[in-house]
Amino acid sequence: MPVRPAGDPRDRPAARRAADRLSLAAAPTFATMALLTGVPGGGDICSAAQGAWPLSGMVPMYLLMSAFHSAPWLKLVSSR
Structure with missing residues (x-):
């Protein structure tokens, strides 16, 4: 049986592996x-934002949240 290198993901508990995979879902x-919010008529998520300037309100918030959650x-990418 081959010896796995230290820190091999298969050595972590299943809950930790699931959390790692789930953390990859936030940014996308x-x-x-x-x-979807920024495209005119593309299915506004927040109905109160209809007719608003596309770069105000929710779009910048979602972009910032995507950037903040891009660490995983x-x-x-850096580990490969």
Whole structure:
């Protein structure tokens, strides 16, 4: 049986592996929400924002949230 290197993801508990995978879902979700909110007539998530300037309100918030939640993706890319 081959010896796995230290820190191999398979040595972590299942709950930790699930949390790592779940953390990857936040950034793309917020980016998609920003896209859907920013496209005119593209399915406004917040009905109160209809007719508002596309770069005010929810779009910048979703973009910032996507940026703040991109750390797991950056960590994943840098480890490869």
